[in-house]
Amino acid sequence: MSTDSNRRDFLKVTAAAGAALGLGVPGAAHALSPRPSANRAPAGQARTLLILGGTGFIGPYQVRSALAQGLEVTIFNRGSRPGMFEGVEELVGDRNGDFESLRGRTWDVVIDNSTARPDWVTSIGEFLRDSVGYFYYVSSRSAYASHSTVPMTSAVPSYTYETAGVDRATADITRLPYGLAKAESEREAMRIFPDRHGIFRPGLIIGPDDPTDRFTYWPVRIHRGGEVLSPGDGTDPVQIIDVRDLGDFMALSSDRGHTGIFNLVGPATPRPMAELLYGIRAVTTAETTFTWVPREFLAERGVRPYAEMPVWRPPTPGSEGFARFDLSNEVAHGMTFRSLADTTQATLDFHFSRTPERQAEMRPGLPAEREAEILREWHASR
Known part of the structure; x- marks a missing residue:
């Protein structure tokens, strides 16, 4: 044969x-x-x-x-x-x-x-x-x-x-x-x-070599320190890979x-947005505080989930399960998950290995000036 x-x-x-x-x-x-x-x-x-x-x-x-x-x-x-x-x-x-x-x-x-x-x-x-x-x-x-x-x-x-x-x-x-x-x-x-x-x-x-910066924004922003505009109330679930x-x-x-x-x-168990951001901060030595701003306030100022506020996508009618996947089948087939600390450190190492010009070109997220402006408006409204 x-x-x-x-x-x-x-x-x-x-x-x-x-x-x-x-x-x-x-x-x-x-x-x-x-x-x-x-x-x-x-x-x-x-x-x-x-x-x-x-x-x-x-x-x-x-x-x-x-x-x-x-x-x-x-x-x-x-x-x-x-x-x-x-x-x-x-x-x-x-x-x-x-x-x-x-x-x-x-x-x-x-x-x-x-x-x-x-x-x-x-x-x-x-x-x-x-x-x-x-x-x-x-x-x-x-x-x-x-x-x-x-x-x-x-x-x-x-x-x-x-x-x-x-x-x-x-x-x-x-x-x-x-x-x-x-x-x-x-x-x-x-x-x-x-x-x-x-x-x-x-x-x-997400992770090292990601060209989109959609997750990278948060480790880099938190590494910079200071007051960080944080979306919602911290309870919105997040699942990434x-x-x-x-x-x-x-x-x-x-x-x-x-x-x-x-x-x-x-x-396998979705982490809240607050757990994501605090977990990222634990990898850095920056002096950082988080100010949680309601999504309605952000929406009024044109701040879009998943764009100006990367990773974050609050539930809307028809999307409640977006970050609530049941992964029992995947885990049974051998899927494992690295720690958030591992992902954060690898992402930061990758980011700081790039040219200064590319480091300055963070594609999604809020520019520093716009973030500071919205934070001022939020504090003034309270």
Whole structure:
């Protein structure tokens, strides 16, 4: 029998056993040969992982975690940052259809880090259908059209053309609203790999190398010291995800052959906004006080949650479960969470490693002058 025939037979067995595992069939974990997709590979037999991308923000942490997990890693991208990783095979191509470097190859797992293009998921998924055991798509909690359920749990994507108010017949699939695009991408992954998909829905991804500054604003602001404008009353819940925890869980899933839908946020018990800010302050030596300003007062002055006040998003009708995800399924599958102190220190170390010009360019959050102005107005109103 040819090598290609052996591979095709292996992939068929992988898919069948994955479906059996999902149904709880006894002995299913032992049905795979030669490389068990639901268990760690036998000693000395590393599993193979293809990462689409791998050189942006989350990709390098997936690569490092996978290598630490003992996986053999290949990355596929346009070759703009060659040589980032020692011991990693690099294949050059393009998500827009140049897949030639992937032709004739097989992997146990592929991780798709594409942003929000369902057509990209369709094209690469169809190309790799018979070449990979499992297809893992990095989606977003934005795939939920509503966060009204408390607590939130893993579920099929609820965003549809109808809930998004988009006409399917005339819509440009390359320019869909973000949540709808993620949900449609998930559906394509599920359609092409019905029993062999993993959908990973991170929330706000934070930590070292984050280019958005959405979490970085708070460690940097608190490190500066003084009176810190703090949003709401401190009780609004927060769930976020350290990029290293995301990478670790996806590497673990690749090693064990996890399937299904996973919400990648943390910690398992949502922390209040006050706990977040006080926890960050504990890492610094700055003399800092927090002044909590009601959301109504902030709204009157055009201060927006998640923008001028990063991370914070107070509950509104239909969003009560936004930061109240039930993570019992994820924890049962091995998800772990770094301490807030670890994330804060790593974020500060990263920030102060940047150029002075970039350090001064904090993208979200309130400029110092505007923060001081609002604080003066708040104190004067009392």
